[in-house]
Amino acid sequence: MIEFLGHAFLNPGDEVITFQYAFIIYKLLATAFAARTIELPTPNFQQDLGATTDAITPKTRLIFIPNPNNPTGTLISQHAIDSFMSRIPKNIVVVFDEAYFEFLDDPPDALRYVREGRNVVVLRTFSKIHGLAGLRIGYGVATADFVEILHKTRQPFNVNSIAQAGALAALEDDAHLRETKRVVDEGRAYLQEQFSEMQIPFVPGVANFVMVNVGDGFAVFEKMLRRKIIVRPLKGYGLPEWVRITVGTMQENKRLIVALKQIMHAQ
Ligand SMILES: Cc1ncc(COP(=O)(O)O)c(C=O)c1O
Numbered sequence: 001m002i003e004f005l006g007h008a009f010l011n012p013g014d015e016v017i018t019f020q021y022a023f024i025i026y027k028l029l030a031t032a033f034a035a036r037t038i039e040l041p042t043p044n045f046q047q048d049l050g051a052t053t054d055a056i057t058p059k060t061r062l063i064f065i066p067n068p069n070n071p072t073g074t075l076i077s078q079h080a081i082d083s084f085m086s087r088i089p090k091n092i093v094v095v096f097d098e099a100y101f102e103f104l105d106d107p108p109d110a111l112r113y114v115r116e117g118r119n120v121v122v123l124r125t126f127s128k129i130h131g132l133a134g135l136r137i138g139y140g141v142a143t144a145d146f147v148e149i150l151h152k153t154r155q156p157f158n159v160n161s162i163a164q165a166g167a168l169a170a171l172e173d174d175a176h177l178r179e180t181k182r183v184v185d186e187g188r189a190y191l192q193e194q195f196s197e198m199q200i201p202f203v204p205g206v207a208n209f210v211m212v213n214v215g216d217g218f219a220v221f222e223k224m225l226r227r228k229i230i231v232r233p234l235k236g237y238g239l240p241e242w243v244r245i246t247v248g249t250m251q252e253n254k255r256l257i258v259a260l261k262q263i264m265h266a267q
Helices: 002-009 025-032 049-055 078-087 111-115 144-151 161-172 174-197 217-226 250-266
Strands: 015-019 036-040 060-066 093-097 120-125 138-141 209-213 242-246
Touching (some): 002 144, 025 036, 036 049, 111 120, 174 209, 217 242, 217 250
Parallel strands (some): 015 036, 015 060, 093 120
Antiparallel strands (some): 209 242
């Protein structure tokens, strides 16, 4: 879906607005279409939509708002979204990337702007809470006219029938959703509590991962890998001290904390 937006709206020299530390794919997309990425400052890792209006120029085509964001795990409130939408010129396409939507207790409603007929697309995926990342299926919600434009950019039959069957089954599987959310809520609380005890700075998050300052992210990534645990180093995001740790089962979380303690003490 993100790529379709590039095909549909980006020409060389155009501008894409997103946040500093936003999911990196938006910047890669802009680069692929020879567009420029304008990154809004993100003090304390909290996305501030207030700065967006100043960043808009006649070349602005797309604004990407990951909510919650990966890798920071931080959320933008309904109030901030509403105030932002009241200030944004109607011709600019606003993309709410809600890949982690189902993990939220009290999710903001961006779909109301689709209902109002705005140039808004809301992206969701089956890769996260549904656990179907390997099937490569997600969706976007937008007005019929907007969807018509995106349809022109995709190959026919671009989602295979196995992925469609999996996605349909996932939509029915409330028990899986509830159980996964429960495990993640419990695991995230446990990890954050452990990081506090270890006095490791972390960004309190609302998705299924936590961003943690371990001093040297790449070194910790490599040492963890030797213990058969994969964490995500964030040098590519300009955050060389940080890693993103995904919440696992409680057994996995405990194993991770043991390994992290060993590694941090040895440093
Ligand atoms: C914010 C955000 N959007 C989109 C995606 C893409 O997910 P997928 O392509 O697996 O649907 C991810 C996955 O990492 C993400 O973190």
